[in-house]
Ligand SMILES: Nc1nc2c(ncn2[C@@H]2O[C@H](COP(=O)(O)OP(=O)(O)OP(=O)(O)O)[C@@H](O)[C@H]2O)c(=O)[nH]1
């Protein structure tokens with residue numbers, strides 16, 4: 408490596424979400440390369456946003472091995488002559504989940520600043536499921552915001568808002584009608600230039616509707632929503648692929664297909680943040696490996712007895728924690744120590 412100044416990319420990419428974190432990874436060897444952002448990941452090809460023209464670019468893969476290591480939102484250095492992806496830059500944040508059958512976590516989205524966890528003010532609303540998404544967001548390093556849709560269909564959304572707001576310290580919660588144009592204004596604080604948001608939630612809660620409200624694109628290019636799906640009665644899920652879309656007057660939004668069930672794994676740190684009130688009590692327990700179930704001198708049980716901690720919340724913590732330990736592979740040896748996989752935590 409020599410001391411030549413690193414590549415100075417075009418200022419236009421700032422609006423694509425380029426940050427000093429990515430610039431710091433460039434070396435003199437990267438001179439002449441163009442940073443681009445992955446917009447769509449197909450099995451054998453990648454589509455990227457270049458920022459300069461605002462247009463999409465089809466990327467060739469420089470190496471054999473497919474696209475499984477790429478996520479929507481990734482920054483990649485492209486060779487402008489061959490149009491091939493030369494190097495993927497390290498991620499600032501990474502949302503991923505392990506499906507029941509998969510050994511390797513599935514990548515949901517990379518370099519997301521804010522995760523909009525979408526649920527509606529109806530039967531979809533479920534605090535235990537919201538906690539799963541919060542653990543995922545915390546672990547990824549993204550800022551979670553609970554977005555309660557279909558506020559136009561209930562007399563009073565306050566009860567939903569209050570329950571959601573109690574799930575994690577300093578958690579932002581917004582209520583809106585996803586079909587109303589002012590929904591974009593409600594979400595604007597997180598959607599400024601260069602900001603990246605992602606939408607997650609069950610099928611039918613209004614993610615595609617929100618995407619269409621936020622996105623700066625013509626109506627004929629819009630994401631089909633449940634309304635349209637109902638007409639042609641095809642498929643269970645309206646949204647089938649993840650993709651990056653420009654937000655009107657600002658940042659970028661990543662849509663994700665509705666998730667039926669979200670199993671937790673590799674989220675020990677995310678759970679510690681979510682359940683901070685329990686995490687902080689644990690050092691006061693008499694036993695270092697207290698399970699907060701039956702031990703004498705348990706500070707967590709004491710908090711339940713005095714009414715400071717709800718027994719339901721403690722039950723949900725226990726269930727998620729046990730599931731996380733069961734689903735997170737234990738790696739041993741030097742390689743395992745270097746891995747970013749979460750280790751099972753003692754309780
Ligand atoms: N009244 C009302 N209807 C809504 C609201 N948000 C979504 N809808 C409707 O709910 C249905 C489902 O919305 P979608 O946007 O397709 O839901 P989705 O989350 O994208 O679903 P998947 O693509 O299956 O993951 C559609 O008929 C929307 O028009 C809302 O805030 N108020």
Ligand SMILES: [Zn+2]
Pocket residue numbers: 689692693697698699700702704705706707708
């Ligand atoms: Zn205890």
